[in-house]
Amino acid sequence: MEKKESEYWRWKEYAWKAPELNWEDFEIITAGVDIGSVSSQAVIMGDGELYAYANMRTGSDSPESARNAMDWALKDTGMSLDKIRYVVGTGYGRVNVPFANKAITEIACHARGANWMYGPSVRTVLDMGGQDCKAIRCDERGKVTAFLMNDKCAAGTGRGMEVFADLLGVHIQDIGELSFDIDEEPPEVSSTCVVFAKAEASQLLREGWPKNKVIAAYCAAMAHRVFTLIERLGMEKEFAITGGIAKNVGVVKRIERELKIEALKTEKDTQIAGAVGGALFGKTLVEKGKG
Amino acid sequence: MKANYGYKDGSGEYFITIDTDKCNCCEECVKVCPAGVLEMVANDFDIEADDMPAVTEKERWKIKYTCAPCKPVDKESTPPCMEACKEDAIEHSW
Secondary structure, eight states, X not given: OOXXXXXXXXXXXXXXXXXXXXXXXXXXXXXXXXXXXXXXXXXXXXXXXXXXXXXXXXXXXXXXXXXXXXXXXXXXTTOOGGGOSEEEEESTTGGGOTTOXXXXXXXXXXXXXXXXXXXXXXXXXEEEOSSOEEEEEEOTTSOEEEEEEEOSOOTTSHHHHXXXXXXXXXXXXXXXXXXXXXXXXXXXXXXXXXXXXXXXXXXXHHTTOOHHHHHHHHHHHHHHHHHHHHHHHOOOSSEEEESXXXXXXXXXXXXXXXXXXXXXXXXSOGGGHHHHHHHHHHHHHHHTXXX | OEEEEEEEETTEEEEEEEETTTOOOOOHHHHHOTTOOEEEEOOTTOTTSOOEEEEOXXXXXXXXXXXXXXXXXXXXXXXXXXXXXXXXXXXXXO
C-alpha cells in the first residue's frame, strides 16, 4: 500500500527571534509560557518588546512541552533561562510549567496579549483555541472587565478544524481560502461537535457535496457557535480574534459577517497572544517589586 | 469584572455570573453551597485584589445538574448562594 503522502492537519511549528535585538541591551527580561491543549508557545520579551518565541504542538507531558518550547525559543538567542527575571505560565497546563514563577489564567493573559498585539482600542476579544473558545471584554489597558468561557466540549475549535482537514484531505492552512471557492453559501452543518460533525461531513460527501462546500458549511457552523458566545457577553468595538483559528479566514470572515463588524488584523502570530500577555504580566510584577 | 462560568447546550444556557466589582470576598456563598460548586481562587485579573469566588473547574460543565436541587419552584425564592450574597454579586442565567 502506498504511504499516505501528508498529514493534512499538521500546522507549521517554528521559532522566531527579533533580528535586530540583543538580549544584553534589555533591563528586564520576562517570559510567558502558554501550554494549551493543542499548541504550546514560549515567548521571551525584553522591556516589553517581543524578542523571541517558539510555537509548537503540546505533547502528552506538560512540563516537557514547556521545557521544549522554552529551549527552542532560547536556541538562537545565545542567552540561558536564568537570564529571564520572571516566567509566567498560562493555558491549560499553566500549573505544569516547572520553571514558572507564577501561573495566571489564560483569560487574563489573552486580553493583555490582544491589547499588545492589536492596540489599546480592543474591547472584545475572542480567543479561539485548540480545545475551547472564550469571549473576553477588556478595557484600554487590556484588563478583563467580563469573560465567558465555554468549556463544555471541543466543538468548533482548532482541534475540530484539524480533524476536518484530515477527513477532507485538505491542508489546514488552505481551509480558509477553499471555503470561499463555492457557488453559493451552503446551509450550516447542524452540529459543531467534532465527532458528530465529522459523521455529518462524511454523509454530505457521500451525497455528492464537493469538498469545498462541506468546508464552507463547517466554517459557517463554527462561526455561528462563537457568535452566540459574543451575543451573550455583549459586543463592544473594536473586536479582535486570538488563537489558531484567527488564521483561518474562512471562519474569521463568517464571524465578521454574523457580527456585522470587521475584526482587527495583525501581521503577528495570533497563537502567541496568551504567552505575550504572560510575559507582560511578568514585567508588571517585576516592576511592582513582586518579582 | 463579570465572570461567567458555565456552558450552553441543546437544552439551554447555564451560566453562573460573579460580578467581582460588587463582591466583597466574604466567602458566604462558598460556605452555603451544599454541593461545593464554588471555591475561593486567586484573582488573576487584579493582582492587588483578595481571593475571589469562582465555580470549580470540576463543576463548570455540569451546573445544570449540580445546581438543580437548589432551584426554587416558585419565582420569589432564590438559591442559597444568591440569598447569602449581601452585595447581589451572583446571578444564575437559568
